[in-house]
Amino acid sequence: MAYFLRRAVHMLVVLWAIASILFFLFRLMPGDPTIAQLDPTFTEEQRQHVMAQFGLDKPLSEQYVIYMWNLARGEFGLSFRQRQPVVGLVLAVLPNTMLLTLGALIVAYVFGAIFGAFLAWHRGSWFERISVPIVLTTRAAPEFWLGMLVLSVFAFGLNWFPSGGANIAGARYSSEWNRIFSLDYLRHLVLPVLTLAIYLQGLPVLLMRSNMLEVMREEFVTMARMKGLPERTIILRHAARNALLPLVTAFALGFGQSVGGNVVIESVFSWPGLGRMLVDAVASSDYPLAQGAFLAIATVLVVMNFVADLLYSWLDPRVGG
The missing domain is CATH 1.10.3720.10 (MetI-like)
Incomplete structure (x- = not known):
């Protein structure tokens, strides 16, 4: 039982580390996620509105807290392109x-x-x-x-x-x-x-x-x-x-x-x-x-x-x- 608990805790720590790495990796990589949502004729104000819809206008630390809290509840957010829950798509x-x-x-x-x-x-x-x-x-x-x-x-x-x-x-x-x-x-x-x-x-x-x-x-x-x-x-x-x-x-x-x-x-x-x-x-x-x-x-x-x-x-x- 002690071995089982040790391995279970180790597994949870690894999953937390992977989730954290994924969060920062995708936000530091090049590319603008709003491009798939916007028409080329949209204004900067409209672009900021889309950013606010997905919470991308918040500070990175706040986004991370929201991201981890949602993961703990089994929520992965909405797909930017398909506007559907990620859990259902996966x-x-x-x-x-x-x-x-x-x-x-x-x-x-x-x-x-x-x-x-x-x-x-x-x-x-x-x-x-x-x-x-x-x-x-x-x-x-x-x-x-x-x-x-x-x-x-x-x-x-x-x-x-x-x-x-x-x-x-x-x-x-x-x-x-x-x-x-x-x-x-x-x-x-x-x-x-x-x-x-x-x-x-x-x-x-x-x-x-x-x-x-x-x-x-x-x-x-x-x-x-x-x-x-x-x-x-x-x-x-x-x-x-x-x-x-x-x-x-x-x-x-x-x-x-x-x-x-x-x-x-x-x-x-x-x-x-x-x-x-x-x-x-x-x-x-x-x-x-x-x-x-x-x-x-x-x-x-x-x-x-x-x-x-x-x-x-x-x-x-x-x-x-």
Whole structure:
């Protein structure tokens, strides 16, 4: 419990620091947020009126106090461009980002666990010598390049899947639940998930391979061989099961990091998620919306790090000591 409370307090402090940095960062960066609101023919008096509407005419310290007080109450303000509550705009695209990230991580880690165990089982073979460089190459390749490659093959070449968006233009659904579980939505989701999974699979493959090689040198594996158990049984029931434990915490960390790193993928596939919203908000100097998107991404990242810490302490009680 003491370890849990320490980590919880640490998480809150980190979130406060991130929120503060975001506040000052957006107000010190170049660009005038009133440009998106004003017609070029507006006078300076009209511009000052718009500034007062959004509270931008107040001293920076007063703006900061109001900003932190609103965050404590769960209010992120109004979008400068869309004139809608930021919370509603963020929550509208959050499921898209979460489903993209979760789907890609499941594909990457299931494949990584199986393929990594297979490489460890065939260590030193020609297949392993070819596979490891390929895995490293996909991990090092830029995300936008992987996205363009996937688009050129499966969208433009074979015409199997849509090239962008989350639904066919003009499609309407009775509820958000029906939209997400529609065949059209799932078809649009395939290529972004595939691209992100290709990019992410390098870590679980290499981690599982390394863990398997260590576990296969343990005494209990030697004892299993001495008992005459089949090699397949030793690999699957003994070595692989123990080697999977570090992948659990890696999955939690990877989830948080992927949510923050989806900007490129969402931009390439025009996927309506937090990353794309963030790019548009920054480009238009929409401070509240950009801060809300940034803070949502940072919150997921910090919370998943917190979950990973708890998993580590649960798997290895010495960590919590």
